[in-house]
Structures are given as C-alpha cells and as structure tokens.
Amino acid sequence: MGGLLCKKEKTRRDWEDVLNDDIWSASRLPVELNYAIYLSYEDMHPYLKQCFLHFSLKPKKTVLSVNEVVSMWIGEGLIHGDSCSLEDEGKRYYNELILRNLIEVDTNYPGQLIGNMHDVVRSFALVVARDEALVAHSGDATENKIRSHSFLRLSIEAKGLESDGFEWRYLTEQALLRTLILTGNFKMQPGSSLITFSSLRTLYIEHANCAALVESMCQLKHLRYLSLRSCTDISRLPENIHEIKFLQHITLDGCEGIVKLPDNIVKLRELRYLDIDDTHVNTIPRGFGALTNLRVLCGFPAYMDGEWCSLEELGPLSQIKKLNLVGLQNVSATSYIAEARIGTKASLTTLKLICGSRPGDYGLVKGGISEEDEQRIEKVFDELCPLPCIEFLLIRRYFGGRLPKWMMCAATVPFENLRTLWMVDCLAAPNSLMDYADSHIWVT
Incomplete structure (x- = not known):
C-alpha cells in the first residue's frame, strides 16, 4: 500500500479514492489474490504489469542482476522506446517495481543490483498469469500440468540427480513457448533437441547437462535471449550461431568447458549483451x-x-x-x-x-x-x-x-x-x- 500511495498525488482526495475503491468489497476475486497487491497491480501501466508478471518466473534461489532481468524484458519485447535507450527504460521499470515494494532489494549486494520477490507477491503474480505461465518444481503434478495445458512461459526447477530428474520429452509438447527457464538436471534421450520451440524468445538454463541441445539452438530463429549458466558439460556454441540473427543476449557465466567463441559470433549485429565470465575463453x-x-x-x-x-x-x-x-x-x-x-x-x-x-x-x-x-x-x-x-x-x-x-x-x-x-x-x-x-x- 505504501508503494501504491507514494505514486499518487499527496492529496486527501487521491488517498480517499484508494480507500474507497470497489476492490475492497469485491467478492469475485479468487481467495489467492491479495486485495492490496491487486490495487497496486491495477494502478500500473500495462507495460509495467507485464514486466512484473515476468519477474515472478525467476527461480527463488537464482541470482539475476538488474541488467540480466532487463535484458530478458527487452528480448520479450516488454520494453518500449528508442533502441538506444531500452536498457535505461527497463531500469526505470525495475526501479518503479522496487518503489512499489513489489520487488525487494537484496541488501547483500551493493546498490539495487539484485532484487527478489516476496512469496506473497509472487503467489499473486502466478495466479494472475496462471493461464499463460507455470512456475513449478519437478514431479508428477508438474508433468501432468504440462501435458494437459499449453503455456507461453515455463519456469521449472528440477531437483535431484539427472537419473530422477524431469523428463525433457514432456517439454517438447509445448510448441507455443516464448520463455523457457530451467534449473537443475533434466532427463534427456539421444536426439533431444529444441527444434519444436519455434516461437522461443528466451532460453535460460542453469546447472544442467544440456550439451545435446547445442546443435539445435540454431533452429530457434526468433531467439533473443540465451543464457547457459554453470552448464559444465558444454564445450562450445554452434559455429553457425549467426543464423540466430535476432539474438541480443548471450550469457555463458560459469561454463568452464568453453575455451573459444565461434568466429561467426561477430555477425550477430543485434547483440547487446555478452557475458563470458568464469569460462576459459x-x-x-x-x-x-x-x-x-x-x-x-x-x-x-x-x-x-x-x-x-x-x-x-x-x-x-x-x-x-x-x-x-x-x-x-x-x-x-x-x-x-x-x-x-x-x-x-x-x-x-x-x-x-x-x-x-x-x-x-x-x-x-x-x-x-x-x-x-x-x-x-x-x-x-x-x-x-x-x-x-x-x-x-x-x-x-x-x-x-x-x-x-x-x-x-x-x-x-x-x-x-x-x-x-x-x-x-x-x-x-x-x-x-x-x-x-x-x-x-x-x-x-
């Protein structure tokens, strides 16, 4: 509520409008929706709403800097403005979500570099986006949801060893995916690929053995954001990576097996972000x-x-x-x-x-x-x-x-x-x- 009121004019009338809003007496809202958060959500610009919902896809224990979050938003087309100032505009969105207390600053890092989302706020966002997005841990219930419903965005955390991890084949049925965020081990078969995800814009994989997917990455013609973090079995990117001509973001942080970048990376003229920290390049x-x-x-x-x-x-x-x-x-x-x-x-x-x-x-x-x-x-x-x-x-x-x-x-x-x-x-x-x-x- 404080985050909402600070965006209003400091007048009695504007504050009373919040107090007297019909939402407080609404009976049709699902019980999972917090009325105060809903008021703040409804008060936001449509662009900011989409960024807020997208942020809720971030796995709870994953550390993403503001630059990486904004780069995801840009890749998804959620930031609007001049091409030269997209990062600055994205940071303004990010800072407004902090001001509204919908993103909490992690004080273990300097400035407002790292942000997280409170469980209550996160639950609200996931309920609002439930028809288009799914955030889940591996398990039978998750596999059933994926097999029975088509999503635009998936964020799945697989626990345990690869032998008892999430079955990759269940994901391949999600042909409409625009965002795929995976952390942990996934069970792959010979021939596992990304070829069915023809609409994918964002691919984020962390702590997974995904070398089998490297060659098929060039089939993702609409991919804007590629992040492979701490994927220790990866030793290279595809030589024809320039065929993903809209690619704007590449993160290879922690992929220690990579010692060389493909020569054709110099043809990615849309590239805005390249992170090869903690590799052997x-x-x-x-x-x-x-x-x-x-x-x-x-x-x-x-x-x-x-x-x-x-x-x-x-x-x-x-x-x-x-x-x-x-x-x-x-x-x-x-x-x-x-x-x-x-x-x-x-x-x-x-x-x-x-x-x-x-x-x-x-x-x-x-x-x-x-x-x-x-x-x-x-x-x-x-x-x-x-x-x-x-x-x-x-x-x-x-x-x-x-x-x-x-x-x-x-x-x-x-x-x-x-x-x-x-x-x-x-x-x-x-x-x-x-x-x-x-x-x-x-x-x-």
Whole structure:
C-alpha cells in the first residue's frame, strides 16, 4: 500500500479514492489474490504489469542482476522506446517495481543490483498469469500440468540427480513457448533437441547437462535471449550461431568447458549483451569490434597475438555501459590499451579491471613482483582512465606499487558519479581514499 500511495498525488482526495475503491468489497476475486497487491497491480501501466508478471518466473534461489532481468524484458519485447535507450527504460521499470515494494532489494549486494520477490507477491503474480505461465518444481503434478495445458512461459526447477530428474520429452509438447527457464538436471534421450520451440524468445538454463541441445539452438530463429549458466558439460556454441540473427543476449557465466567463441559470433549485429565470465575463453575472434550494438561485455580477455591485441577490438564499441576486462597482466605496451579508447566511452558506468596478479600467475597477489612488471602494469592502468560518468569500479589482483594516476587525481578530475569502489587482492595500498568519501568502498 505504501508503494501504491507514494505514486499518487499527496492529496486527501487521491488517498480517499484508494480507500474507497470497489476492490475492497469485491467478492469475485479468487481467495489467492491479495486485495492490496491487486490495487497496486491495477494502478500500473500495462507495460509495467507485464514486466512484473515476468519477474515472478525467476527461480527463488537464482541470482539475476538488474541488467540480466532487463535484458530478458527487452528480448520479450516488454520494453518500449528508442533502441538506444531500452536498457535505461527497463531500469526505470525495475526501479518503479522496487518503489512499489513489489520487488525487494537484496541488501547483500551493493546498490539495487539484485532484487527478489516476496512469496506473497509472487503467489499473486502466478495466479494472475496462471493461464499463460507455470512456475513449478519437478514431479508428477508438474508433468501432468504440462501435458494437459499449453503455456507461453515455463519456469521449472528440477531437483535431484539427472537419473530422477524431469523428463525433457514432456517439454517438447509445448510448441507455443516464448520463455523457457530451467534449473537443475533434466532427463534427456539421444536426439533431444529444441527444434519444436519455434516461437522461443528466451532460453535460460542453469546447472544442467544440456550439451545435446547445442546443435539445435540454431533452429530457434526468433531467439533473443540465451543464457547457459554453470552448464559444465558444454564445450562450445554452434559455429553457425549467426543464423540466430535476432539474438541480443548471450550469457555463458560459469561454463568452464568453453575455451573459444565461434568466429561467426561477430555477425550477430543485434547483440547487446555478452557475458563470458568464469569460462576459459582466452581469445576472441578478429572482427569482434563489428558488434557495435553491445551494451554489456563481461569477461573480455586481454590477449596478445604477435602485434595484434584483442583490446583493439574494443575501440569501436562506443555504446558500452558495463565492461569487465580480464587478463590485463598480458598487455605488453600501453599503446594497445590506448586503442581500446576507454576514456572516450561516454556511456560507461560499470568498469571491472582484473589481472592474474602477474604474468603466468593466476592466484592471489604474491610478493616477488619484478620492478619491470610492476612499472609496466602501472602504465597499463594509467592508460585505462575512464570518464567521470563511472558509477561502479572494481580492481582485482592489481600488482602495481601505486594506484593508477587517474585515481590519485580524483580531486582535479572528480568522479562525481562514483557510488561503489571495490579493491580486491591489490598490492597498492589505498593510503588516501578521502576523495571518494561519498562512495561505498570495499578493500579486501
């Protein structure tokens, strides 16, 4: 109710309109519907209603950042506006749901990065969407529901070992699916595929053995959102991935078996989000800079191949809002960093800079760093100078003897928008961070 009233004018009449609403005396509402939540739901714009219902599909224990949630909404066509500002518009929707107390902020994470839904609110949403969506755990009751009704959206959590998991064949009867969210193990047979899901826009799979599905992914001509998280049996994406020409989002976070991206990924000109964090991808295809539509890029490896450095491919990516660079200890000269043009990216608000502590050492920062290596990494980080629009900055395993110059000169080049500064396993002692007094600072 507080979330609803704060969106109203602060007048007696507007508040009395809520108090006297007919919904309080309605007798036709199902008993599962909370009247107060229903009032807030009815007060929302139709676009926001759809985003609210879609958020209820998120498995309770799954951690999805606001960027991933908004990317799902964009892929589903729930965000309306100019193509250049879809992420910003989606975040406004997300923040309004927080303001209305329909999404709760997880205080274990900085800012409003992670949100969850209270069980009462979630139950309400699932009742409202019951004809089109199903959220369930594996079991006979779930299998019966799937076999007896056609859904547009499914979110299923399979428990136990693969041998007693959910039967994949039951899902293939859902030919109208637009969203499929699966967590846990599913029992697959030889020949299991995605070919029957011709209308699928969103495919999210977590902690499942789904290598059998890789080749058939290219049959999903309408797919916008592909997330494979911690799927340890996957070693590659299909080489002809460019045939999914509308694909906007790819997450491979935690798929440790993946060591290489397909060369044809550079042809996905609609791609807005690529996350290869916690994979073993250490090279990227040449021509990557053609993906100028990218807004989020996580786990991008700094890789040297003769006179060519992968960081050169970042230069044309002017619309990047979130960038995570790994392996910066591999950069041999500041000229390669300069070609990344970090200091010209006016939309960049989140930047993560990660080293392997020193060449050939991917553990924690240790002693014994040579003076040459120390000076080289200092020059590399000096060249990375982002614009003052940065809001979140993480530096991990940096083995320079001092902070980057652009951090020490914050008084003359103020980072007025910086909200979170996080330094992890760094040799350089942040002796004075007083210029960042308005930020949340973590040093671990």
